Amino acid sequence: MLIIGLAGTELAAHEHGRLTAPGVVGTILFSRNFRSREQVTALIDAIRDVAGDDFLVCIDQEGGRVQRFREGFTRLPPLAAIGRLYESDPVEAVNRAEEHAWIMASEMRAIGVDFSFAPVADLERGSAAIGNRAFHADPAIAAELVQAYVRGMHLGGMAAVLKHFPGHGSVKEDTHESVAVDPRGKDEILRDDLQPFVAGMEARAEAVMAAHVRYPAVDDRPAGYSRIWIEEILRGELGFRGCVFGDDISMAAAGGVGGIAARVAANLDAGCDLVLACFPDVVPEAIAAVEGRRPSPAERIAPLRGAIGSTWEGLIDNPQRDRFIARVTALEP
Numbered sequence: 001m002l003i004i005g006l007a008g009t010e011l012a013a014h015e016h017g018r019l020t021a022p023g024v025v026g027t028i029l030f031s032r033n034f035r036s037r038e039q040v041t042a043l044i045d046a047i048r049d050v051a052g053d054d055f056l057v058c059i060d061q062e063g064g065r066v067q068r069f070r071e072g073f074t075r076l077p078p079l080a081a082i083g084r085l086y087e088s089d090p091v092e093a094v095n096r097a098e099e100h101a102w103i104m105a106s107e108m109r110a111i112g113v114d115f116s117f118a119p120v121a122d123l124e125r126g127s128a129a130i131g132n133r134a135f136h137a138d139p140a141i142a143a144e145l146v147q148a149y150v151r152g153m154h155l156g157g158m159a160a161v162l163k164h165f166p167g168h169g170s171v172k173e174d175t176h177e178s179v180a181v182d183p184r185g186k187d188e189i190l191r192d193d194l195q196p197f198v199a200g201m202e203a204r205a206e207a208v209m210a211a212h213v214r215y216p217a218v219d220d221r222p223a224g225y226s227r228i229w230i231e232e233i234l235r236g237e238l239g240f241r242g243c244v245f246g247d248d249i250s251m252a253a254a255g256g257v258g259g260i261a262a263r264v265a266a267n268l269d270a271g272c273d274l275v276l277a278c279f280p281d282v283v284p285e286a287i288a289a290v291e292g293r294r295p296s297p298a299e300r301i302a303p304l305r306g307a308i309g310s311t312w313e314g315l316i317d318n319p320q321r322d323r324f325i326a327r328v329t330a331l332e333p
Contacts, residue, residue: 001268001290003028003058003245005278009035011046018283019051023290025301026056028278029113030068037072037111037312044112056304061104061116062133064333074103074325080124081331082145083136090144096331097135097145098152099324105156106321109309114159117209117245119149121162121196122169129180130169137169139192143199150203157307162200164211164247165234166223167193171213179256180213186233189215198238206303207243208234210272212254221266225257230271243300246272249286250279261289268293273300 001023006015009032018024027047034040044057060066064078082100086093101119108116123142124134135145150160166189173180182189197208210224218233219226224246234240246267249260257266260282267275273296277286315321 001025001273001275001293001296002264002283002286003056003274003276004283004286005030005280006033006047007280009033009039009043011043011050015280016050018287019047019055021287023293023295024051024287025274025296026058026114026304027051028276029057029059030278034069037069040069041111041312048112054305056114056301057112058115058117058304059108059113060118061108061113062118062120063100063104064132066133069108073107075329076100076104077328077331077333078132079120079135079145079149080132081333083124083134083141085331086136086141086145094144094148096328097148098155100328101149101152102156103321103324103328105153105158106309106315109157109306110312110315112306114306115161115206115304116153116158117161117163118153119146119160119162119200120164121146121200122164122167123193123196125170127169127171128173129171130164134169135196139195142196146196146200147203150200150205154204157309159206159304159306160200160203161207161209161245162197162205163209163245164213164223165197165208166211166215166229167197168211168213169193179252180211182213182215183217184215185217186215189218194238201238201240201242205242207245208240209245209247212247212251221270222254222256224254224272225266225270227270235271241300243273243296243304244271246270246275248276248278250277250282260285264289273297 003026063076219228223229249263
């Protein structure tokens, strides 16, 4: 039920108990956990030594300004660079989206990361939180590129997580720092913002992350706390059968329902399978909040585990990777 954050570049003694606590199924790594490729590989190995081979290790490795591991890895351009290419050469843009995804996925799989929270399926429509993390403002263009990105992740041995459902790109506020409200009606959101999510689901994305945005014309609760958005619309109308994540419970926009325990409960009661507790300070309370709760269905969690990937040595000897990197890194950021 929980994906938790760790404090540093080595596994602390007190974190062993957190990794093996009931309800904890994975960890998310950040820049604070990274010093070098060798160090973070050793950290991941240590995590698995404690928590087991099925324990999930994940990251936000989107490219652009959201890339947690940089030194020793390919510096990936933001997705909007691919969207700009689409305007002049759609075929090449689709190819670059697949290659960008494959580079990211194959590098993360080579060090033992199961999946990245990618791709961003939001629209590039002026959101402070999203900005150039999204492919494009046009729903049809974004949808085609999201599908290509999901394909590339799968080719790299990695599950895809579409975020931030049902769309954060049309909301100016940043949910990390403030409450965010989208006053539009359901029909407009379905017509525009949901197009890339539907396309990603058609490409068999394994998971969706719900936004902390409120859409009061549909439900006054943020999407991650809303049974209307998750159970009625996502699972009911759209037929999604994969894993649903609630976004980080430490974010400012997550606080409307109360403290940490209330936030965890609100996500799970709404139908989320997994909840992110990214900051170590909130982890003990989040663990206490899931005590006695029924685990998420195993068939939704298992597909998130990474496929067998290349070793790092095998990866760098791959001439196809060199060609992909040359083309992707040549994109204007």
